[in-house]
Amino acid sequence: MKNRFFYLLLFLTFFATNGMAQDFSKYFTDKTLRINYTFTGDVSKQDIAVDELCVEPRWWGKRNRLTEVPMEGNGQIIVKDHATGAVIYRNSFSTLFQEWLSYPEAQTTRKSFENVFLVPMPLKKADVTVELYNNHRQIITQMTHTVDPTDILIRHTGYKDVTPYETLQMPDDTARCIRIAYIAEGYQPSEMPLFIKDVKEAMEAMFAHEPFKSLRNRFHIVAVKAPSVDSGTSEPRAGIWKNTALHSHFDTFYSERYLTTLHLKDLHEWLAGIPYEHIIVLVNTTTYGGGGILNSYNLTAAHHPKTKPVVVHEFGHSFAGLADEYAYEAEAIPMYPKDTEPWEANITTLKDFHSKWENMLDKRTKIPTPLNPKHMEKVGVYEGAGYSLKGVYRAFQDCRMRTNENPEFCPVCRRQIERVIRFYTE
Template identity: 30%
Template sequence: MPFPSKRLPALAALLFAACAAQATPPATVRVDYTHSGNALSEQYALERVLIEPLPWPGDLGRNLDDTDRGQNRVEVVDAKTGDLLYSRGFSTIFGEWRTTEEASRINRGFQESVRFPKQDKPVRVRILRRDERNQFSVAWSVEVDADAPEVVRKQPASGAQPLAIRVSGPSPRKVDLLIMGDGYTVADMGKFEAAARRLSAHLFTVSPFKERAGDFNVWALAVPTAEAGVSRPSTGVHRASKLGTRYDIFGSERYVLTLDNRALRDIAQHAPYEFIEILVNNDTYGGGGIFGQFSTVAAGNDWANYLFVHEFGHHFAGLADEYYTSPVAYQSSGSRMEPWEPNVTALRDPSRLKWNKHVKAGTALPTPWPKAEYEEASRAYQKRRAALRAANRPESEMNALFREDLARTNKLFSAAPHRHHAGAFEGANYEAKGFYRSEMQCLMFDRSERFCNVCKDGISAIIDLYAPAAPAR
């Protein structure tokens, strides 16, 4: 066992309390399916329906998602009446992959899952996607009877027991965050626990998580691997890790994800969770985050604190990247549809800017900032960064470069007139032109330590979806 068995009775009591908030907590239903296609088309195919070992962790009074986030949405409706019973927005790895050059040449398939509270009747599960009008339309649907004989009900043992890192109350009233480990051997379990505690503690020093820390439960779970670390194919390193997490996703040396959704879900189902962050036992800078799926971070890197929070921002709240000078695998579509992400805009109508409440009267839109100077310095920085990776230089040199780059940006921005103002600053969403962010600097823009006010609002809305704020007295 990765964690001492003496902790298990206390954990069992916590799990019982987490379920006791609802008189009869429903079971958790999971639908596994394949999402395949290319840049121009997509298909879905059902794999299996199963009942997870633990009851539904969520608040049944908050079954419907009103945040309008995600490239996709799952809807569970009554199979007979069509009444909407459950909904959540999410995005997918397939959705990112189809914007890459490879998707213009070949078809690929990706594993996906949706989870929802069991109903006492057959339901229709619908997967929606945003269309060219930026509205949701049904892409696929399937009828699910969770009481049918073919539903999988017996799950294999996880190979590990979850550890309670932070318990603020019953799961249905809290956000349940599960921190998973990949690439940790039996001897590394203490290292994983320490990293889970350290990084989750840091998360709650960053606003608005800091002010809402009491709305979160945090669990940790790692199944030991034979070798330490995860795969990094570009350097010839391959590891058979339990979750299949690896670097070099879509050809980006710093992009870390797992494409083995079934392995991830089959282990995660043994702990209460709504959100997952995977710690990989590596020192090389890297991470990733998909809204409503999971996020990752190289736990041993000097920038792990920043990466943990930044990538969680993607996964938890659907925040867009606000940077635009770093190389990415995605190809620009050339279109400027208004993004669904709350923290970037195409600024089609300045009078209806989505974060107008933060903008002072008289602020110019677009808002001036030292863009040319920033881009000139960034081009030089990116060349040095690429050269360090190409030469496989020690990670300490890359970390030093990152510190130098942040110090230079801070110095440049310090004298800018709109340094601490909200507006519409051009350059965001991987594009130098046509997309705008709300402030010059934010944790989603560079390696600074705070979210802008718009990102804080976006995060708070998701916290409210899972753990509604108590009414003022």
């Protein structure tokens, strides 16, 4: 009863603040404010600093439900009207910096990471707050700064010399759609026809999955031809370093197949002036790897036999905030404390299972649910998810978020993806 009262109070507070910010033109102009931050620190202390403010010609993100988020994330950016203190925009995110804090290196070394967030350009002075959460869903650091839209040092970008791009799909309604930019990484100018071919294949792989397939007409897709000097990507373990548009590399956090880019300012500079909100980076390599970070980017090797399932899996992370459902024999990364309910919709520690897929269970379903090859299509509560063999549970015996071999998302993941699509487009 106490928990239900808390969530009711939270909902009422949330609703009250939301109602003040639904008129886009009251608080914003049709431009994008891009804020570059530096996140720095170690496991004991974290700091946030503003690096640079940029303005781009158009705003391509949400214009409705401005103060709502479809998932909590590992952090949030919150914009308030400076004069009244009213929340006028909010978005959630995850970062490589927060993931790195769970690795042993963060115990002894301080490091800095680039992070870039897009918000609509305020008409008047606004206060911007960035909050970072730990894996107990508690704020570990935050900072607030004031943005004056008349500031002459806000750099204009995307008004000329825009990176060449092709539009591959238009939505039925350009006012209510989801904009995805595929961007080339490790493709030389002569390889751009190959890049366009790769994008089309990756795009069709995504739209072969429900609910993307049924709601395909709500997506705007562009392919951005960012040129690289060298072909391919860097492989530090092999001593191979390439000069590419985004300076991507394998061996992120010394994990061999973890392919990422840490150069988020370069990423967004290549995209300046282009209609985008969500980003899929295709890397010109045959080596297996990739990564997906909520509301940051999905980055996938383009020429491995498993590219198609991987790009879809990683978009599950970056777009819908889905968690990995596989487990390791030895849990090297304690991402999900057993005393805290994860915010991700597709895993649970049973601390607040009522908020997850409890309403999708058959009344006779045992919790936890024993594995049974005869009931592969049964929604249950199966132990082993979120990198943990014990104490973290998933909804289905197999899913696109668990293995590359499974051909589709499970019902719980499909429901979450559809919720996010409808959040942005209805």
